[in-house]
Amino acid sequence: MKTKKTGFALITIMLCLTAALSACSGNQNNEKRNETSNVETNNGTKGGNADGTKTENTQPVVENSEYPTLGKEELKFSFYVNYDWYAPVGYGNDPTTKWLKDTKKINIEEVSSGGNAQQKFGTMVAGDQYPDVIQLDRGSKEFNSLVENGKLVAIDDYLNKYPALKELLDPETLNSLRSPDGKIYGIPNWFNSTRNPNQTLGNGWLVNRKVYKELGQPKLETFDDLYAFLKQVKEKYPNMVPIDTGNVTDGNPMLVDYIYAGMGDNRNALPTSNVTGGGRVNLETSQVESLFDDPAYKETWKFLNLLFREKLLSQDTFTQKAEQFKEKINSGRIAIMAINDAAGNGKEANNILGDNGYDFLPLIHKTGVDASKVKNAGVGTLGWNLDVITTSAKSPERIFEFLDWWASKEGQRIMNFGPPGLLYDQVDTNGAPIDNEKAKTITDKEKQDLKLFNFRPLGSWYNTIIVNAKTAQDPSKETWDSKASKFYGQFVAKEINTDQFNSFQGMDPNSEAGVASQQIKQIALKEHTKLFYAKDDAAFEAEFSKYMDEVNKAGYDKVLAYQNKTWAENKKQLGIQ
């Protein structure tokens, strides 16, 4: 009897433990991190100190009086980022957010997506309880539904009251942001301005410096060069992954974009390189056309199939976790790759690998294609996504005040270089911090531990003004990622205004186009893997025509019709012919 009791007690304890342990196991995947295309902007450094002379003028960090309540009254709000890969930074744990909390009395409660943003968002809607601030995709069905159901606070009145965003946002940008009722419901994040002369880009090709050198730095301009290079790598370095692609989103390996980009004339600067995104914008005919009408689309998949079946492209493409990819890149086991946020990923790997790290490369293209027409992005002033304030917020105006301040030079400086007194006490005339004694003696490791640039609730183009001004103070200290971003920036198609493609994904999920788009995503998820795994050319041809038939049958034409309509409306709004 006694043993039975003990056994029961043990089982109870185990059950409790299981419950406790399973509660600890959240956070499924922080992948898709690289999904964001970081189109950032440069400005301001064309002037006096671009020649590298140190700025003599310094000024103390002053408090901005245009923000009446900031730092004086306590402000508390919750903040949620609607992406699977986004994990809270731990507000209050690094010097910057601790300073915000202690000095500015700003207390932000971070809400995690738990690795499944759509599920989290669905729960919020079902419970009608929203965080105070949500960061989400502009023109997404989530954003549209929040606007339609009156869950967001219009910011029009606040915009005129505070200085920074009013100054930063172009009138055309504001007009593009207007919802059908004429009001503006979101603050653009990482937005741009036509007043920017320079573009930088974080996305592009990276090559393994050591391998490339040992193989005699062969020409890597065309896909034929690439193929030959990969063959050589496979033969000489059996433990090396010849080519890898980052994460797979909705069945789309990132590499698809970069191969399609190399097929000619602005292919990756225009939407879109995948049926999951809709149709291909053809500037000549002014129509959104079926991707299947573009021979380059099939060629892209055919080339990827070739790379995959000859085991040149990582065989783990569809099975790897973001961490597995990270491990490979950070241990220098990838010979060449094309990824989003190549600047950020490359920087991290180079910090670890030193001289055996990665170098940036120009976009690789198809033989015979005019290299000057191969572009990777257009110019959009709307930026990446939106910060919206929901009606749940108790003091929406004060939240706006904080975000406006964050978009200002002071806020963007703190985001990049930490709070005053940490590594700088004074700033130059451009607003860039001037290194103090500690900044001059700090080691790289210590600097990494400060986690600067960790908390980024809002990015404005003042960010690049300050970063560039900082670089201009001493160009010899320019970081690798800054150089990479400028290098990749040459593949931005300056003449293409991507604002005209706003809301291409914004179809109502219950409309015909919405249902079709959902079905196409489901088909793509499956068919894309099958296109990769096709054993020979004949199998590929058969699979590709099956893929085409299924997508067309699912109502691809309805998606194209929606996008044509949206494009025409956007062009009218922006005054583009």
Next chain:
Amino acid sequence: MTATELAQARSKVNLKKSQPSLWRKLKGQWDLQLMVIPAVLLILLFSYFPMFGLISAFQDYNPFKGYFHSDFVGFKHFHRFLNNPDFALTMRNTICISLLKLFISFPAPIVLALMLNEVNRMAFKRIVQTITYLPHFLSWVIVGGLVMSLLAVDGGSVNTMLIKLHLIEEPINWLSIPEYFWGILIGTSVWKEIGFGSIVYLAAIAGINPQLYEAASVDGASRFKQIFLVTIPSIAPVVTIFLILAVGNLLNAGFEDILVLTNNLNNAIVSDYSTVIDTYVYQSAFKGFSQYSYAAAAGMFKSVINVGLLLGANYLARRYRQESLF
């Protein structure tokens, strides 16, 4: 008549004299009932109360409108589910994976318990028990990550080992060969749960009267024969109960395990073998498709069949073994 026999006889008489009312019975064991309350509340809160949401299966549910203002559409979503081209495949996978689990994952802990019971060295037995039940405490996310990196092509340990042993020339893409998926899935779940599952059976075995073994050995039964003639019949009631429960879960082919082993459904090349009703529901509702009502209908379809299977298994057990859940 010994004293105990007397007491037993007396209590029988007492029982007949006055059947205590239910209330009195409950009052007599108030301490036990107190312990049951949290469990009952949990079931009400998390199992019965959410059933209200099933109404969405018959609506075109719009989360902004809620259950009370969404339009009713009858059986539209059930029709769509039953007529969709993937239905046959989904059902086949669900049933095959379930049956594999029933025939492999279900008996595996019993076999382990029987084997452990034959081990005489306590220390060895304890070590084996501890090692086998530890994986149970790892979440599927961790186990999935572990399996995926073990079986990876680029530097995965399994492939590296097989190449070093000259058993294969080129790494095998384990996770992307659709035919291997069931094997990997079942193997992983057996590895994860075998130890923990065996605890119940070990407890049942510990409760067997040692006199039975002594009598059997006097009659000349070998150790091996004793397993079949004493141990297994003695734990049969426990096995039956768990079997009924397992049959009731037949269409729950698994969810987390499949999700993590397919890299959150991204590894769609195995989808012809990996899509089961639960992952299909998840995909329909939460993987960018937002078809809540459709997913609810598919989920409800599964639950109804599960209830039928459970009742069926219970009936058969009562009929042929006189043992049942209810």
